[in-house]
Amino acid sequence: MKTPFIFPIRVYYEDTDAGGVVYHANYLNFFERTRTEMLRDLGFEQNELRAQAGIIFAVKNMQIDYLRPAKFNDLLHVSAEILQLKRASFTFEQTIKCGDITLCTCSCRIVCINVEAFQPTAIPDFLFDAFLTKYNEH
Amino acid sequence: MKTPFIFPIRVYYEDTDAGGVVYHANYLNFFERTRTEMLRDLGFEQNELRAQAGIIFAVKNMQIDYLRPAKFNDLLHVSAEILQLKRASFTFEQTIKCGDITLCTCSCRIVCINVEAFQPTAIPDFLFDAFLTKYNEH
Amino acid sequence: MKTPFIFPIRVYYEDTDAGGVVYHANYLNFFERTRTEMLRDLGFEQNELRAQAGIIFAVKNMQIDYLRPAKFNDLLHVSAEILQLKRASFTFEQTIKCGDITLCTCSCRIVCINVEAFQPTAIPDFLFDAFLTKYNEH
Amino acid sequence: MKTPFIFPIRVYYEDTDAGGVVYHANYLNFFERTRTEMLRDLGFEQNELRAQAGIIFAVKNMQIDYLRPAKFNDLLHVSAEILQLKRASFTFEQTIKCGDITLCTCSCRIVCINVEAFQPTAIPDFLFDAFLTKYNEH
Numbered sequence: 001m002k003t004p005f006i007f008p009i010r011v012y013y014e015d016t017d018a019g020g021v022v023y024h025a026n027y028l029n030f031f032e033r034t035r036t037e038m039l040r041d042l043g044f045e046q047n048e049l050r051a052q053a054g055i056i057f058a059v060k061n062m063q064i065d066y067l068r069p070a071k072f073n074d075l076l077h078v079s080a081e082i083l084q085l086k087r088a089s090f091t092f093e094q095t096i097k098c099g100d101i102t103l104c105t106c107s108c109r110i111v112c113i114n115v116e117a118f119q120p121t122a123i124p125d126f127l128f129d130a131f132l133t134k135y136n137e138h
Numbered sequence: 139m140k141t142p143f144i145f146p147i148r149v150y151y152e153d154t155d156a157g158g159v160v161y162h163a164n165y166l167n168f169f170e171r172t173r174t175e176m177l178r179d180l181g182f183e184q185n186e187l188r189a190q191a192g193i194i195f196a197v198k199n200m201q202i203d204y205l206r207p208a209k210f211n212d213l214l215h216v217s218a219e220i221l222q223l224k225r226a227s228f229t230f231e232q233t234i235k236c237g238d239i240t241l242c243t244c245s246c247r248i249v250c251i252n253v254e255a256f257q258p259t260a261i262p263d264f265l266f267d268a269f270l271t272k273y274n275e276h
Numbered sequence: 277m278k279t280p281f282i283f284p285i286r287v288y289y290e291d292t293d294a295g296g297v298v299y300h301a302n303y304l305n306f307f308e309r310t311r312t313e314m315l316r317d318l319g320f321e322q323n324e325l326r327a328q329a330g331i332i333f334a335v336k337n338m339q340i341d342y343l344r345p346a347k348f349n350d351l352l353h354v355s356a357e358i359l360q361l362k363r364a365s366f367t368f369e370q371t372i373k374c375g376d377i378t379l380c381t382c383s384c385r386i387v388c389i390n391v392e393a394f395q396p397t398a399i400p401d402f403l404f405d406a407f408l409t410k411y412n413e414h
Numbered sequence: 415m416k417t418p419f420i421f422p423i424r425v426y427y428e429d430t431d432a433g434g435v436v437y438h439a440n441y442l443n444f445f446e447r448t449r450t451e452m453l454r455d456l457g458f459e460q461n462e463l464r465a466q467a468g469i470i471f472a473v474k475n476m477q478i479d480y481l482r483p484a485k486f487n488d489l490l491h492v493s494a495e496i497l498q499l500k501r502a503s504f505t506f507e508q509t510i511k512c513g514d515i516t517l518c519t520c521s522c523r524i525v526c527i528n529v530e531a532f533q534p535t536a537i538p539d540f541l542f543d544a545f546l547t548k549y550n551e552h
Contacts, residue, residue, distance in 0.1 A: 012450060014301065014443045016294035018348045023290055024197040025166035029428045032163070036426060047487040058204070059162040065199045069256070072294045073461040118207070150312060152305045152437055156430035156486040163428065167290045174288060185349040210432045211323040300473040301442035308439070335438040337479045342472070345532070394483070 004081040004093075005038040011074045021069035027104050028062070031094050034078040035110070042130050053124050056115050060089065062108040074098045085128070085135045088112050088120045142219040142231075143176040149212045159207035165242050166200070169232050172216040173248070180268050191262050192253050198227065200246040212236045223266070223273045226250050226258045280357040280369075281314040287350045297345035303380050304338070307370050310354040311386070318406050329400050330391050336365060338384040350374045361404070361411045364388050364396045418495040418507075419452040425488045435483035441518050442476070445508050448492040449524070456544050467538050470529050474503065476522040488512045499542070499549045502526050502534045 009030050017023040035057075036046060050056050070076055077097045084091035089111045096104040114121040123131065147168050155161040173195075174184060188194050208214055215235045222229035227249045234242040252259040261269070285306050293299040311333075312322060326332050346352055353373045360367035365387045372380040390397040399407065423444050431437040449471075450460060464470050484490055491511045498505035503525045510518040528535040537545065 010447075012443070012447050013293045013295065014299055014446065017289045018292035018294070018296050019194055019196070019289065020294050020296075024200075025163045025170070025290065028163035028166065029426070032428065033424075033426050045487055047485070056157055058157070058207075061201070061203045062162075063199070063201050066197055069196075071461070073459055148309075150305070150309050151431045151433065152308065152439065154432035155427045156432070156434045157427065158432045158434075161428055167288070170290065171286075171288050183349055185347070209323070211321055295470055295472070300476075301439045301446070304439035304442065332433055334433070334483075335480055337477070338438075339475070339477050341475045345472075 004079040005034070005041060007034040007037045007078050007080070009033060009076045009078055011070055011072055011076065013072060015070075016072045019069075021071055024066060027064065027066070027070075027096060027106075030076065030078050030096060031080075031092075031106055031108070032059075034080045034094065035092060038080045042134070044127065044130070049127070050115055053127075054115050055121065055124065056113050057110045058113045060109040060111045062106060064104065064106045066104055068101060068103045070096065070098060070103050076103070082131055082135045083107075084109075085131050087122050087128075090123070090131055090135075142217040143172070143179060145172040145175045145216050145218070147171060147214045147216055149208055149210055149214065151210060153208075154210045157207075159209055162204060165202065165204070165208075165234060165244075168214065168216050168234060169218075169230075169244055169246070170197075172218045172232065173230060176218045180272070182265065182268070187265070188253055191265075193259065193262065194251050194253050195248045196251045198247045198249045200244060202242065202244045204242055206239060206241045208234065208236060208241050214241070220269055220273045221245075222247075223269050225260045225266075228261070228269055228273075280355040281310070281317060283310040283313045283354050283356070285309060285352045285354055287346055287348055287352065289348060291346075292348045295345075297347055300342060303340065303342070303346075303372060303382075306352065306354050306372060307356075307368075307382055307384070308335075310356045310370065311368060314356045318410070320403065320406070325403070326391055329403075331397065331400065332389050332391050333386045334389045336385045336387045338382060340380065340382045342380050344377060344379045346372065346374060346379050352379070358407055358411045359383075360385075361407050363398045363404075366399070366407055366411075418493040419448070419455060421448040421451045421492050421494070423447060423490045423492055425484055425486055425490065427486060429484075430486045433483075435485055438480060441478065441480070441484075441510060441520075444490065444492050444510060445494075445506075445520055445522070446473075448494045448508065449506060452494045456548070458541065458544070463541070464529055467541075468529050469535060469538065470527050471524045472527045474523040474525045476520060478518065478520045480518055482515060482517045484510065484512060484517050490517070496545055496549045497521075498523075499545050501536045501542075504537070504545055504549075 015026045079095045083093045091109045094106045112123045153164045217233045219231050221231045229247045232244045250261045291302045355371045357369050359369045367385045370382045388399045429440045493509045497507045505523045508520045526537045
């Protein structure tokens with residue numbers, strides 16, 4: 001049982017809004033950067049998956065809870081865990097923390113998409129097996 | 139019983155990603171522009187609400203379903219309805235359509251925030267009454 | 277001799293940063309939206325130009341002067357004029373105003389790109405002639 | 415004489431557009447992240463400069479040359495050097511490279527702004543001296 005994948009993200013001016021805090025849509029960028037880095041950590045580059053396996057990943061749905069605001073210059077730590085794994089989709093549970101304080105959580109379902117047809121397709125076996133390992137760590 | 143507030147939004151290059159469709163976080167921008175325009179349609183400017191009543195609005199949570207992708211140059215129509223109204227928060231139900239096709243739906247709870255304390259505060263009466271009218275239209 | 281093309285743009289929270297004003301990179305979005313709308317006003321849709329003529333437009337260089345900041349909720353008017361026209365590129369002069377106050381100006385050269393080769397290519401005649409008309413209006 | 419400050423930046427989906435490459439405005443984000451990290455490397459945090467010295471930095475003007483496009487998943491290296499130093503402003507020269515290939519260059523003048531008056535003000539001595547050291551390294 002391993003801890004979830006964690007990725008550090010710094011808050012820059014581009015991420016904030018006139019309310020003085022991170023603009024609510026930009027947390028979704030932080031979540032996606034972290035999913036991308038978790039895939040990279042597993043050995044998968046999404047540009048290669050697209051070129052070689054003809055697949056991309058698309059967000060199907062998302063639930064986000066905004067608990068406390070992140071501010072300019074904060075150093076955040078964003079987590080990603082695979083909590084459910086199906087043939088053509090998988091569900092991530094993610095959190096954004098600043099120090100010990102949880103700022104934002106999300107649950108999102110990601111669908112594997114055939115890039116030509118732009119339709120859902122089965123996750124390739126080599127990828128499914130890698131996800132299964134991560135999934136079984138919980 | 140009136141139809142919900144509807145706002146037209148054009149998709150520009152800035153909204154899209156290398157998948158060829160609108161980047162998933164950017165739908166949240168479209169939803170917020172529409173909530174802002176609904177408030178303006180009710181007679182309220184958020185910069186004045188901040189300066190005169192000391193309040194801003196913050197997204198507390200959000201559920202988003204991505205049904206079909208929006209593409210570069212699409213002309214979208216985004217709706218906003220108030221479905222629940224409490225003393226310090228209100229819930230919007232929103233959709234994004236391209237023609238007759240629904241591309242994305244969201245439900246989000248918005249909290250009224252005191253801009254000094256950055257804490258939830260009661261919605262001012264003049265605003266609450268305007269929301270109540272909208273809410274009762276359903 | 278006609279006035280330049282003018283497009284109205286509202287400033288939303290997504291456009292601002294923690295400095296309380298529009299984030300400097302986002303003015304480039306406003307400039308591009310306006311170039312896109314000028315093309316549309318001339319009768320050209322960029323998704324059709326890409327599908328039918330195999331071309332897209334890319335920014336080659338840009339000079340931007342930030343004179344005064346735009347703020348949340350400002351209603352801006354963004355202009356676009358073609359000041360130079362070559363076989364494979366054209367130069368825009370653009371301004372962003374709030375009321376009578378000029379906030380930002382830019383000069384940018386746009387190159388016509390063959391979408392397959394991602395290389396500069398001659399502007400198609402039907403488009404060149406339309407630009408020439410605009411150019412000669414000055 | 416030291417090499418310029420260099421900061422690595424990964425390209426994510428959020429940075430790209432439907433042209434398949436990084437959206438032209440987003441290079442400005444990369445440039446600013448790198449200026450921010452160079453300041454941090456010199457020992458200065460911009461949130462503290464704002465809180466303690468009452469100053470923020472604003473871009474006054476910018477010249478950008480787009481040479482080749484950056485693509486999804488590219489690992490970029492962004493440089494920052496101070497090339498001119500005045501009492502209330504300084505000029506950066508910056509480049510974005512992918513491997514040995516230069517993709518984008520910019521020159522930008524940054525003004526020191528008093529956050530209350532939102533007017534140019536002299537760079538505080540402790541900061542000016544640190545910049546002077548960097549400036550003299552060239």
